Amino acid sequence: MFESLKKKFSRTSDKLEEELIEEAQEENNLEEESGKKFSFFSFGKKDKKEEEDSKSDIAEIPQEVESISDEADTSDDEDSEDKKEKSGFWSFGKKSGDDKKEEPPEESPEEPQEEEPKKSRFWSKNKEEDSSEVEDDDSDDETEEKKSHFWNRSNDEDSEEDEEDEPGGMFSFITAKTISEKHLEDILWELEMGLLEGDVAMEVASAVVDSVKDDLVGRKIKRSNDITEYTYNALRNAVAEIIDIPGKSMTEMIEAKKAQGEPLVVMFVGINGTGKTTTIGKLANYYLKKGYTPVIAAADTFRAGAIEQVNYHADNVGVKLIKHQKGSDPAAVAFDAVEHAKAQGKELVLIDTAGRMQTNTNLMDEMKKIKRVAKPDLVVFVGDALTGNDATHQASKFNEAIDIDGVILTKADADSKGGASLSIGYVIKKPILFLGMGQGYDDIREYDADWMLNQLFSESGEEVTVDEV
Template structure:
């Protein structure tokens, strides 16, 4: 499930990582560097206190640093292109402006610290920053070892991601939101270890997708608990175009809640399509649920009304209303749905969409929402859905939660949808 979406996102992590792999960022971060130079550092520290004369190694190191900085400063004057580690610090984009003050004073520290005796500067501002850097990254060498991610670094890759998401049937507004969120999250972040890039990117994508999936949801279990207390059945009306899986889903939902100890009743309110009443009767018989039906061509609202009356009379907690997916015209279909809604006043109107139809499912959801108001979504055929576009987009676009996913053709093939679960599917190992 969602394999293709997973691949696209991990591809982006890879591409952004590769982009920075050419940069001179230490593989294991500054700790390793500090360790390698520990002798030099120790000597440097001693020299700060003035108790020892700096060793040859330490002076050598300082010389190296001075010449690197000079080169960088020179190259910066000639060309804005970033060069070397100091180039990273100097190559500021607009988004790096926020770090500008720190970077600049850090650089000036580097220059002044080339004479290690000046390390313990009397300038309290400089001293604070050095201390901060030193405590934070355990070594004065550390502040030449990072690069700040700029918009320019990732723009092309994120554009590619946006295109890939669109190809994967992710809705335009969702693809844009993801890309903007990732950009906002990454730009300005400092890379200190090579692995940081992959970790940051993965986290940024995860955050973006979690936010997209975070739609406030009504808990059917809670509503059912209330129904049991009040004796008023919970009325769920299932809508969607033909063939998306409404009838099968009703049988699955009934099975799901029977297992939780509730007693549903089904209303065969698709009186339009030939064979629809027989189809749902067959399911109801198989799972042992009472079905209320009239003859073909009868008024669907009247069937739904009778089912509610039956549930009230018999103390059943839920009414599941099957509806038609096609009428003579689409206007007729929506009018029919509005009429059922007026007559039984459902607690929830649940849109059933076929995950495999991607953006079409999203557009259908939008239309039903505009016509009758949708409270929740069930996406069917998720078992065969590699793209994940509809699952990712549909809730965000109509601001309604996905309640369940259909995962096959058997009655047990349904699961409650949890955003965390989808995030895990996409980013888990």
């Protein structure tokens, strides 16, 4: 999902890195060092992996120390100084050329006397196994170089190389550089144009660019990996603020109405062809599986075949359909559905309305009449994510005409650009409630801003899943 936006974000990081390295090169302010360079999307997973690695290392230390303690306990009681010399933990820094060598334990006479005490792998994992060959100062210097934990992490034979890391040479700034506005001017302009090309609304693109600028200007850079990490975090924070529009979930509202002995009445609006009727079938199935009893109102009495279409979905999922003859009053159908739900103790009423363009004044007036009669608790706009900025424009017009309460985006799984998903809630200041993720009745999920953020900042092709609510 959202491949277009992912490429824009990654390109922004690459351009900033190119800009700063080129300037540092002109100032003769960089040197090349070997090591791993993280990709843009690796920073979202790096912290978790490093935490697991550190836990693994910590878990190994007590075992090392315990084995050393057991070995020391097998020998006769000696003075404390001799015990320290036998412990690999305390003697990791000793050279093989020390005058005093450790005596082997009495229980293991078969071990050669010249054998060095065991060394803790925690402290000596970057040292060569045969330290006895280190005799002169030059070789000592080489050993010290191998202790560098930042550039020689890949030398640890027990650590696995991350797939997202790119091995090889990279530039590291010798003296700190500071990101200034002049470094970002062209890069942020390119980012803004890229977001607009990705069907992101103008005000959303501007908000992202301004947030990234505020976050990055003044940042001190010491090595090129810092640029990638700072850019990743700046973009992620900017997007997180945009897509997280507060609002109650439909499930919470059903429970609140149920406590009052009333059904939750939901009216669906939108233009033809966005998947509005299919979405109603999906929601009926979704809440039926949650233990609620929905009823559907076939209030689209104008379009040929509309009643048959919604009747098909109602039969498939097994819910009651309230319908009148073609051409009858849509408001009357909606009213009857609400009364039926109240009489039968059903918790949810889903009202299907005729699709209409936001510019059709007569049809918009008819929609307002349905709202006056049925008194819905929620008015939900159903938009096609693939239409991008047009879906945002449609939602704005419907919101002006009838004051919608939330949005459902269909075909979100096929949306490679992500413009509508990023923009629509921020522009109309109303939450996204559900996302259509396929053609089956089970292919719908409650909107989760954290899930959306992970989708936008995951590597291409990577599956990111969050448990359904």
